[in-house]
Amino acid sequence: MEFARDQWYVAAHGVEVGRDLLARTVLGEPLVLYRTGAGEAVALADRCVHRRFPLSQSRLDGDTVVCGYHGFTYDPTGACVFVPGQQRIPRTARVAAYPVVEQDSLVWVWIGDRERADPATIPRAPWLADPRYAVVRGMAPLDARYGLLVDNLMDLSHETYLHGGYIGTPEVADTPITTEVDEDRGVVHVSRHMDDAECPPFYARSTGIQGRITRWQDIEYHPPCLYLLHSRIAPQGVYPPAEGEDSAAFHAEIVYAITPSTAHSTYDFWAVARDFAVDDESVSAYLHQSNHTVVMQDVAALNVLERVIAAEPERYQELSINIDTGGLAARRLLARLVGSGTVGAPR
Amino acid sequence: MSPGADAPGGGRVYRVHWVPGTDTLRGICHCGAQRLAEEPVALWQWLLDHPRGHHLPTVPAADPTGRQAVPA
Numbered sequence: 001m002e003f004a005r006d007q008w009y010v011a012a013h014g015v016e017v018g019r020d021l022l023a024r025t026v027l028g029e030p031l032v033l034y035r036t037g038a039g040e041a042v043a044l045a046d047r048c049v050h051r052r053f054p055l056s057q058s059r060l061d062g063d064t065v066v067c068g069y070h071g072f073t074y075d076p077t078g079a080c081v082f083v084p085g086q087q088r089i090p091r092t093a094r095v096a097a098y099p100v101v102e103q104d105s106l107v108w109v110w111i112g113d114r115e116r117a118d119p120a121t122i123p124r125a126p127w128l129a130d131p132r133y134a135v136v137r138g139m140a141p142l143d144a145r146y147g148l149l150v151d152n153l154m155d156l157s158h159e160t161y162l163h164g165g166y167i168g169t170p171e172v173a174d175t176p177i178t179t180e181v182d183e184d185r186g187v188v189h190v191s192r193h194m195d196d197a198e199c200p201p202f203y204a205r206s207t208g209i210q211g212r213i214t215r216w217q218d219i220e221y222h223p224p225c226l227y228l229l230h231s232r233i234a235p236q237g238v239y240p241p242a243e244g245e246d247s248a249a250f251h252a253e254i255v256y257a258i259t260p261s262t263a264h265s266t267y268d269f270w271a272v273a274r275d276f277a278v279d280d281e282s283v284s285a286y287l288h289q290s291n292h293t294v295v296m297q298d299v300a301a302l303n304v305l306e307r308v309i310a311a312e313p314e315r316y317q318e319l320s321i322n323i324d325t326g327g328l329a330a331r332r333l334l335a336r337l338v339g340s341g342t343v344g345a346p347r
Numbered sequence: 348m349s350p351g352a353d354a355p356g357g358g359r360v361y362r363v364h365w366v367p368g369t370d371t372l373r374g375i376c377h378c379g380a381q382r383l384a385e386e387p388v389a390l391w392q393w394l395l396d397h398p399r400g401h402h403l404p405t406v407p408a409a410d411p412t413g414r415q416a417v418p419a
Binding site: 181 | 358359360361362363364365366369370376377386387388392393395
């Protein structure tokens, strides 16, 4: 499976990066992440140039990383500043330092050609760092290729069957979708507006709504990494006013960052930001537990799919129907980023 | 946004509406050409073939071809 290398990917939630060394593998590149004393996130290659020992299994000394095997010491730019037993530091003694941008509480890294790394192209998820929202978050590693998670998130009809009792109700799979592809910006939108739907426990317990709801799901996928689900929940029949705040509704901004780790493994970064009950810790605890459960239901299913695909003969013919309209668009844009430009799934 | 209009930033936008109460999809190219289809693979192929076959603003329904297998 090929990757779109010249792109920004989320390597961590900001809160995961601190004064401990964090190992992550992005696009097959082992990284070590940490935060300097001044608070800046750093991503270095996670292999000592000397004998390849993982720097993530070493230690921090101030802003430098001291290799746990022979003491080679690297500064935040990846330059070696100390080698054991001699004064001369070999000219080639350095590890790669990757461009890092911390934005909207996410730590983005650039693995490809650093000359092309433009922070202005990183898509935004502002709710994650907005004090008017309460946020719960997590990360689940998948033993599955990233394309399977893209497929999963682009077609939410699976909520009815895989996530019944949490976020799925019959109306999700039953409601037609509208798909838009902004070809020049490279963004896919999929909308599913349910006028009269059962309220799933995820929203009934968090909003307190009793009875049926008007539920809107508006997906915005910025390939390759960032997926936004704008979720609007309101008592049935309550729609946004023609002007002014949509204050009669509850809004959840559900964010996924889909980061390929290897050809057959993926980081599933998730977050749920809400504009209601923002100070209610019990709602945060409930939504964290519920979304974690939902994510792990996806992880279990996609891990199974990965094993199925790995064992199947070449040229298996899958079937696409109306619910797949957005997923097919996402596959095409991903393939375009990788460089093949075909409609078929990136494999 | 009206069918066939460009995005606010001036970009080219393809749209596919699932016609309520039916199994039919309506594809709308950024040039304004439209086509009906019964499954998304052929519809995307037609949309992305722009401008080939997009001469008329509105194109009658394509023959329903049923569900197609998609190369994985």
